[in-house]
Amino acid sequence: MASGLPVADRRTRIRRRERDEPDEPDEPGESSDNPYRITGIAIRRFILLFFVIYAVLAVSIFSVFALQDQVPELVGNSAEKEIQSGEEASFTVLVRNPSILEKEFSLALEKELPSGWLASLCDETQCFYEECALVIGPRQEQHFTVNIIADTVGSEGCVRLLLYFEGTFQKMVKFSAKTREKPHFTAELIENTPDQKGVLFRLRITNTGNVPDWYTVFVPSGVSAAVSESTLELEPGEEKDFTVYIEENQNINTSVVITSQSGLSETLYLICERNFHYDFELYSAREFYIDQPETEVTFDIINMGDASDVYRLSATCLSPEWEAHCYPDTVAVDSKKSERIRVLIKRGEGRSTSVIVTATSESGLSKNIKMSIYVQETQGKTVLAEYFTGTWCYVCSYGERALRTLAEEFDNLIVLVYHLKDDIETPGSQRRTIGVYGFTDAVSTMVVNGMKHVYYSSGGEGTIYFRYKRIFEALLSESLRAEIYISGRTSQNTAYVTAEIHSNVSGTYDVWFVLFKNDFEYRGETKQYIVRDTAIPQRVFLSQEELMVSCEFTLPEGESFEGYGVVVIVQHPETLEVIQANSYML
Structure with missing residues (x-):
């Protein structure tokens, strides 16, 4: 409620009241006259400062004890990795010591792994497979890796890493790995x-x-x-x-x-990539003799290249009404191999013809060969004259020249000349000189049809000529007991010879193949019918049926068969009688 007094009077009354109140006495020490006097303000300030210092010391002491009591910490997050069988999954964790004191702690692995899997805990120096106890310094950190090695496919496993301090569990981190199926x-x-x-x-x-x-x-x-x-x-x-x-x-x-x-x-x-050389050759006997309206002859096709090839074959006769057909008409031949082809011949007009055989390969080559076909006449009786001589024998030349003259007069006279004890003699020729007749130095000796021995007698070349001639004429008049038809071919340095024997007698005989050479040059002299090799005899049994016998001769590398021929001899193994012989020039 408002006062009705004037404002000036109120002020006056307040001042008067202040004058009337007595003054309080001053506190001791508050006088400015004594600065060492303890006053109330100083005491309050002291108490306040005491409490501040006490609080600071308390907090410091508490902090020290708190840092001493801190435990190691396991720092890491649970993780999962996908690996292949045989690989390793690694996870990193660390243990931190926040304390100012050195601490001892332990780590343990709890494993839930498939059979064959391995897990380990490793620090920088060593690895542990179950648990470990370690010491960590004040406010330090230690790094660890947890490794899981997988050994199976399509499996999953986990490892728990547990931290213990003073036997008390502190923290756990879980690591997982799984393997995937990866075909590759x-x-x-x-x-x-x-x-x-x-x-x-x-x-x-x-x-x-x-x-x-x-x-x-x-x-x-x-x-x-x-x-x-x-x-x-x-x-x-x-x-x-x-x-x-x-x-x-x-x-x-x-x-x-x-x-x-x-x-x-x-x-x-x-x-x-293949680079091939293609080549081939055709080989056959130059002459064939047939005695039937239809017959077969043969030739060989030889693949000289370094790859197999296929050949188409055809045959053409050059005489009227004669026919020739190859079969097979197509043949495949491997490299360095040969195939024998048959040609069917049908007789036509005349007593002879020529057959042209043509072969065309898939590689683009074409070659032909000519074969002469003759109607065979009955083969007459032949006489085999085997003459034994030596370059050291001065009288032997009379007999050689006489035989050469007689061979030109008698178509059915077969002559072979064997050298003894000189540098023309060969191991092959010794198969007959020594192996059959037992001759070592019986020079100027002639054996006729294996049985009749004719030795040197005085007289010149003319005397020997007539003596030999009378012997041959007598033997040529004897009856025919066998026929020999020979065919052959040569390939590089090898000759292939086949004898077809038609026998009118039965019994066991030896078939000999003898290789000879005409126009044999020796010390400025040209010699004929010189035996160069003899094949091992083939024992056969002759009957009324035809018999085929074959043989091969090989010359030294680089030598050709020019001037060479073969004589085929059918001889009794005991009596040594030659019932027939025939010759063939290669």
């Missing part, structure tokens, strides 16, 4: 091996995945190929080789596709 494979070409018909490729498949798998090999259609194993099963890490043989004598450029059951695929290119 590699394929590679190891080598290729060409041969005459094709190329053999060797390939290898390796299962580089972590699961077993099946693999199938596909070859493009239209490729003539043989696969050793078209389907393969491999375990992880296993490898296996297989082959693909492609039959082709030209350049090869193709591929194979390998697919796995898991859906993977890989292509391998098979490439082989």
Whole structure:
């Protein structure tokens, strides 16, 4: 409620009241006259400062004890990794010591792992597989790795890392790893091996995945190929080789596709460049004698190249109404091999014809050969005259010249000249000189049909000539007991000879093949019918049926068969009688 007094009067009354109140006495020490006097203000200030200092000391002491009591800490987060079988998953953790004192702690691994898996805890110096006790310095950190090694596929495992301090569990971190199924494979070409018909490729498949798998090999259609194993099963890490043989004598450029059951695929290119030399030859006897309206003759086709080839064959007769047909008319021949081809001959007009055989290869070559065909007349009785001489025998030349003259007069006279104890003699010729007749130095001696021995007698060349002639004429009049038809061919330095024997007698006989040479040059003299080799005799049994006997002769490298011939002899092994002989020039 408002006062009714004037404002000036109120002020006056307040001042008067203040004057009337007595003054309080001053506190001791508050006088400015004594600065060391304890006053109330100083005491209050002291108390306040005391409490501040006490609080600071208390907090400091509490902090020291708190830092001393701090425990090690396990720092790390739970994690999971996906790995392959055989790989290692690593996880990093650390242990931190926040205390100002050195601390001892322990770490332990709790494992939940599939069989065969391994887990370890490692620091910078060593690894632990179960637990470990360690010491960590004040306010330090130690780093660790937890490692999990997987050994199976499609599995999962975990490891728990536990930190203990003074036997009390503090913290746990969990690490997990799992393996995935990963199919994978590699394929590679190891080598290729060409041969005459094709190329053999060797390939290898390796299962580089972590699961077993099946693999199938596909070859493009239209490729003539043989696969050793078209389907393969491999375990992880296993490898296996297989082959693909492609039959082709030209350049090869193709591929194979390998697919796995898991859906993977890989292509391998098979490439082989081949540079071939193609060549061939045709060989046959120059003359054939036939005695039937229809008969067969043969010739050989020899592949001289370094690759197989296919040949188409045809035959043409040059005389009216004669026919010739090759069979087979197509033949495949491997490199450095030969095939014998038959030619069917049908007689026509006349007593002879010529047959032209033509061969054309797939490689583009073409060659022909001419064969002369004659209607065979009955072969007459022949006489074999074997003369034994030596370059050291001065009288032997009389007999040689007489035989040479008689051979020109008598078509059915077969002459062979053997040298003894000189440098013309050969081991082959000794098979008959020593092996059959036992001659070592019986020079100027002639053996006729294996039985009649004619020795040197005085007189000149004319005397010997007439003496030999009378012997031959008598023997040529005897009855025919066998016929020998010879065919042959040469290939490089080898001669192939076949004798067809028609016998009118029965019994066991030896068939001899004797290689001789005409126009043999020796010390400025030209000699004829010189025996160079003799094949080992073939014992046969003769009957009324035809018999085929074959033989081969090989000359030294570089020597040709020019001037060479073969004499085939049918001789009794005990009596040594020669029932027939015939000759053939190569």
